[in-house]
Structure formats: C-alpha cells, structure tokens
Amino acid sequence: MIHIAIIGSGPAGYYTAEAAQKAFGETARIDIIDRLPTPFGLIRSGVAPDHQSLKAVARRYEKTALTEEVRFVGNVPIGDDGVTIAELQDIYDAVVLATGAPHDRKLGIPGDDLPGAFGSAAFVGWYNGHPDFVAAQPPLDHSTAVVIGNGNVAIDCARILAKTSDELASSDIAAHAAEALGTSRITHIHIVGRRGPHQVSFTPKELGEMGRLERAAAVADPAAFPPETEDEALDPGQRKVVGFLREFAGNAADKPVTVSFDFFTRPVAIEGDLAVEGIEVERTRLTDDGRAEGTGEMRTIPCGLVISAIGYRTSPIAGVPYDEGRGRFVNEEGRIAPGLYCVGWARRGPTGTIGTNKPDGYAIAELLQSDLSDTGKPGRAGLDALIEERGLQAVRFTDWQKIDAAEVARARVGAPREKFVHVEEMIAAATTP
C-alpha cells in the first residue's frame, strides 16, 4: 500500500487527492490533513460570499472525500502544537504541501501597521468568518476607504464594501460582518492601481459586476486611458476588461456610493497618529519596460480604512526550504525533496483561479506515480497513534457533514448557511449526537 498525506484541504489539496485516487486506485490511502475542522480552504474562506456559484465546486471535492481511499483529518495543525512534517515523512511515502498562500504580501511603507490598515487576507477572512480574523473589526465609520491593487481580490474587497444589505442577503457572509457593513458610513471607495487600465489583472466577469451595483457608481478618470485604437492590441479578455473601465470613465458619480478607479497611483505612506487618517500617494508613469515609476507628484487621500490587496505568501514551515522573494516553497515542478512535494499556490505562487489547481494536482499525482513504491510505512495507523499521543481531537469528513448541516439549519432567511466562526463552536456541532 502507498500512503500519501496532503496538507491543506483547499482546491489544490482536493484536486491532488482526486488525481492520486484515480492514479493509484485501491493501492493507495490518502489522508488530507487540515488545521481547521472545516474543509475546502479558499472555497470557504477566500471566495467571496456573494459568489456562491464558485463555491459549488466543493460538491466535486465531497465526492473524492467520500471514497474509501481518501480521508479528511481536520483540526490537526502542522508544527510543534500538532504533528511535524518530519514525523509525517516517517509515516507516509509522500507528503504533499497544499497549504496555499494565506498571508498578505506587506506593502512595506511607513504606517502600514497602523490600526485601520488591513491586508486583504485579514479583511477577506473577516467577512468570510475565518476563525483567525473574526475579531478584526475594520473601521467602517469614516466616509472613505482605499483598496490598493488592481487584481480580483481588490475587486472582491471593494464590492463587499459597496453592496447593500439586500445585495448581500443571499450570500454566506459571516453575521458579524453583515451587521457591521449594514451600518457602514463608507461612501467613497478608491481602488488604487500603480499602473494603467491596460495593465490591470481584473477578469471581465468580476469587473463587469462592479458596474451593476445597486447603490454604487463605478467611475474612472478618462485622462488615464491611452487612445482607444491601442485596445486592439490587447487579448480579447483584457480588451473586455478595458471596455468596462472605459464605460466607468463615462459614468457620473450619481449614486450614494462612489467606487473610483485611481490609475497611475502608488502608495507612499499611510498617515495617522493612533489609527489610519489618510494615505499619501504618488502619481506614476509607465517606464519603457512597463513598470511604474514615481513622478514626484504627491497627494493625500483622507480615509479611515486601507486594504492592501497586492498578493499573498505561503506560510513557511520549519525545515522546508522557502523562497523568501517569491513567498513560496523552493521546488522543481512540485518536488521539494525526496518524499516531499508542493502543489497549488504553495508551489507556484498566488496566481490563477480555482480551476488552475486541477492540472496542478494531476501533474503532482503523475510525479507521485513515477516516484513512489510500497516501503511498508504505517500511513493512517501511524497518524492516528500520533494524534492520540498528542491529545488532538481530529475531525473526520462525517463530522464536517454535521457542522455543515448545523450551519445550513441556522442560516438567515435567503442565505445558504450561517457559518460557525469559532473552532469550539465547530467542534461542538461535530460532536453533537
């Protein structure tokens, strides 16, 4: 029997399990280990709560989870407070790190640690009810919020700030966030990009949605755009994106909330004594090789909340080689060391959609097939013994199904679920007879 441990139960973890299960069939046992009692990683705590159709992919992962060969082992952290990678390597023939990239890339400017300055991981985790960020309390009592970055995460953050309670009613936004946003006084949201409309990383569907919000008008400065003829050189997707931005440039700020796309604007310093009071930004221009360079022209945007959505980093794990510059594990096509692999964002960095993890998972399963042979390691029995020795309370997939049912049962009218946001509540739901 081949024994495989996958660390992390998000898309990369489940696609790897699916692929390995297909590749090895009954000759392998696969354990998916997660530090939380709830599976699916980014599907539950990253994908926006008002994008329920994207979350439906969890049903596919559930099919894998319910096979004989695959087991979910939740509520088991990696590290000194749980089990270590070295211990897992003694027990399993392969350990695959599918730990994603849960930490924010830091802005690295003065004031970026002031209260009111958030990374998108914290802000997204807060509205999605991730246990680590429940207490975040982003200040919503100022008229202006600034979101830094021109990618889809920036769009998610701005859209959640801009939507009405009615627009969020059919989402699974955490109750504490729905309540706080319901009394938000934010009327101006700036989405700040250091380069121009042709250089954004938005995708058409996500950006287009920003033009159809009930109480928010999306606007942009027409002067930031190159001549329209230059759009022809763009690929079709990017041309569509720029088309939406041009529409926004023709919009009037005629709704209660304004979402303004501020291009060629780079953050320089976050200002404030005890908390964020504003952000100093510099006007930029493009260099010949497409980078943003400062022009020396400064202005301050008064605001009470700054959210930087400029990318993520994988959490380092003791003993696993880590590429500080790229914020991911050092690896060759997914191989880190004999018997140790990585997949998804932990392998390639934080780019691509959920679906990008599918070919990634299948590629790792191919490597496993060519690398692994039965060496008589204990696999599941070894992990169960370690869990018992450490006094950990592992959560199985059937326990998660109880948590799931309890969340669905306590949903607000019209909402798919009301998430438990504390681990203790999840464990209580899992252990209720």
Ligand code: NAP
């Ligand atoms: P992203 O698409 O890589 O965008 C990051 C943005 O941050 C870029 O505009 C980048 O500008 C900017 N940036 C980086 N460093 C900066 C700095 N120091 N100062 C100012 N701006 C800076 O990353 P993301 O938005 O975090 O998204 C991650 C991945 O998840 C993407 O592949 C995204 O499409 C995906 N995602 C998809 C969905 C969806 O499909 N609904 C939702 C959310 C996320 P430059 O281009 O100038 O570097």
